[in-house]
Amino acid sequence: MSATLVHTFALYGSRVVWAKCRDEFKYSQSQAYTIVVDPGIPDLSQISVDVADTVIFIADARKYSVGVEDYNGTIAALYFDVDDGAYSASYNVSSLGSDAVDTSFGYTFAIDNSGSHTVRVIAVDNDGMRDTTDKTINVRLGAPVVDSIVPDTVWVNDNNVFTVFWHDTNGTQADSFVMDSDFDGALDLGNSTGSFSHSFDTSEAGSHSSRAKVKDGDGVWSGEKVLPVHVRLGRPVVSGATSGDSIQWVEGSGSDRDTMFYVWSGSYTQTTMKVDTADSNGMCSWFYWDFDDNGSVNSTTTTTTTANGFSENTAYRLRVWCKDDDSLVSPALACIVYPDGPPPTPTSLAAGGSGSDVTIAWSGKDVKDGDGTLYQLLVRKGTTPPVDSDSLLVFRAGNTFGSGSAYGKDYEYTFTPNDGNGE
Helix, strand or coil: CCCCCCCCCCCCEEEEEEECCECCCCECCCEEEEEEECCCCCEECCCEECCCHHHCECCCEEEEEEEEECCCCCEEEEEEEECCCCCCEEECCHHHCCCCEEEEEEEECCCCCCEEEEEEEEEEECCCCEEEEEEEEEEECCCCEEEEEECCEEECCCCEEEEEEEECCCCCCEEEEEECCCCCCCCCEEECCCEEEECCCHHHCEEEEEEEEEEECCCCECCCEEEEEEEECCCCEEEECCECCCEEEECCCCCCCCEEEEECCCCCCEEEEEEEEECCCCCEEEEEEECCCCCCCCEEECCCEEEEECCCCCCEEEEEEEEECCCCECCCEEEEEEEECCCCCCEEEEEEEECCEEEEEEECCCCCCHHHCEEEEEECCCCCCCCCCCEEEEEECCCCCCECHHHCCCEEEEECCCCCCCC
């Protein structure tokens, strides 16, 4: 024999049910039954985000997901909340029944909502029972960063186009720039390209700086950054030039100037002089020649050469400088110009003998060639005109004979006459 009792518990927890029965005469003893009433609360999983927690930025549409299940009924509604405010979204999932569901919510934080936030999801079942799960997230502003300006080294008088380079941690689209386009410390130019033009005159060589800020596609501005730029003067330089065998240079030592040797080709012949130039940002346009180093300009040319008549074997002090296409003047090249004519005739020949040997000594060497001067010595027997027994000896000073200091001369040479008698 059995009986059925239908009852709905309003409270959950442990409950005791008493039961007894009565026949036609009397009641039986009471029997106690302990039962546990489950609250039937929906079960929510932890909230997950579609990106890592470290890359949640303002203005990015992110998706927040939860899993939800109700063991004794159905889910009536899900609510999405940020920072314990009004429920900003709800999703009625009652049609899903009691099966577990994976439900997602989209949310975008505004530009002024960076920082720490609490995301909350609330599930309500058909019995009015609810479950809550929270997640704390850090929403980053994602401000862009100004990196550099290119070029950062320029020349005077050049029309330079400067470009600001930047990067953004959560995007690649620049909305606008503001820049200091005249290098006076104030942000005076705004555009969407990040570029501007500026030229420096010759008085502005040295260190300068621009400033710039950039706004990204989310509407977030970077900080203002100082961008150094160095302006180079680009002054030209004049140096000595060679021209085959006709122009040769010999470096000076100490306070002595370098010497520019020319092959002298005749009395007061116009000799061509030549220099080299270097200009890092242009070229020399005018050359100024001072032939006697007295501060006055004797010749002005547009090329690296000029001509002037000089006397042979005479040293002249030359000074030459140039002006480039930026009107910058080079330092002057100061040197010695020496028209190299034939070497002087040997002078003050001296002779002496000891036994069968004869020593001769003389002075006279070429200014340019010095000890490299080539000499010829004709040794003749007796006083008659040259005969087959004459010897023509060729010497190069400092190589095949020694110093003639004993005679007060430059060089000396000792030899034995052919007949062995000193004749």
